[in-house]
Amino acid sequence: MKRKVYVGMDVHKETIQIAYLTSNSKEILKEQQIKHNEVQIKKFIKKLKTEWNEIHCCYEAGVTGYPLYRYLKSLGVNC
Numbered sequence: 001m002k003r004k005v006y007v008g009m010d011v012h013k014e015t016i017q018i019a020y021l022t023s024n025s026k027e028i029l030k031e032q033q034i035k036h037n038e039v040q041i042k043k044f045i046k047k048l049k050t051e052w053n054e055i056h057c058c059y060e061a062g063v064t065g066y067p068l069y070r071y072l073k074s075l076g077v078n079c
Contacts, residue, residue, distance in 0.1 A: 005029075005052040009059035011068055012036065018044070036064070038071060045075050054078070 010017040
């Protein structure tokens with residue numbers, strides 16, 4: 001069975017505020033903040049991939065979102 005996780009990202013110039021949950025949960029599993037750089041994003045996604053088969057990310061589209069979208073797609077993440 002595929003395990004899916006849904007990740008919401010509030011993207012800022014220096015940081016990304018993250019919250020995630022599963023399709024069968026009614027509460028946020030975890031909230032955290034990471035630095036807005038490729039090293040921290042990759043580390044976060046790598047950790048998620050150890051627990052979840054399918055990752056879906058969403059964020060507010062804007063100036064800071066387009067590079068993030070391209071990077072997440074390169075890591076195999078659905079956006």
